[in-house]
């Protein structure tokens with residue numbers, strides 16, 4: 080029996096942190112689909128679901144207070160649109 084998409088996603092995140100963009104490329108999904116699955120993983124794994132905040136690629140601004148899982152569109156400090164992350168991982 081092959082694992083479900085969400086199980087595959089969980090296995091990837093147990094190995095190392097990934098951003099939604101990276102996961103979308105790896106699993107051939109849209110970013111929106113990945114974010115949907117991440118919301119479910121967050122709900123089922125609760126405290127074991129870790130989020131490393133997104134970071135502005137230009138000025139290094141940390142999106143620490145952001146609760147949403149999708150990637151921020153632009154940096155509130157320098158207005159740049161190059162924002163990396165957030166990165167997700169699962170603790171065993």
Ligand SMILES: [Zn+2]
Pocket residue numbers: 135136137138139140154155156157158159
């Ligand atoms: Zn910035």
